[in-house]
Amino acid sequence: MSTRPSLGRLFLYLYPFGAGAMAGNVFFASLIWSxxxxxxxxxxxxxxxxxxxxxxxxxxxxxxxxxxxxxxxK
Incomplete structure (x- = not known):
């Protein structure tokens, strides 16, 4: 039995950080687009x-x- 998290669980752990980073990127990109x-x-x-x-x-x-x-x- 593996103690490593599944890909889906790892995604759920990382999603708040990924969404926050993308929100910052989108906002700063819109500043450049201005x-x-x-x-x-x-x-x-x-x-x-x-x-x-x-x-x-x-x-x-x-x-x-x-x-x-x-x-x-490995």
Whole structure:
């Protein structure tokens, strides 16, 4: 029996951090887009965008961490 967390559980552990990081990235990207005339996103819009974009980003990161865990156990 393995004590390592499953990929889904690892994703759930990391999702708050991934969504938060993506929210910050979305907000700062909107600040850069304002230089070309696009609107700056509100913090609420950025958090919602981060919640959506955080799913694939966190899933990819969880898969990477899982592969490192497997490599370390060999």
């Amino acid at each position: 230089w070309i005339g696009w609107p700056v996103l509100t913090p609420v819009q950025s958090v919602l965008g981060g919640a959506v974009l955080g799913v694939p980003a966190t899933w990819a990161f969880a898969r990477h961490i899982r592969s490192l865990m497997e490599k370390a156990n």
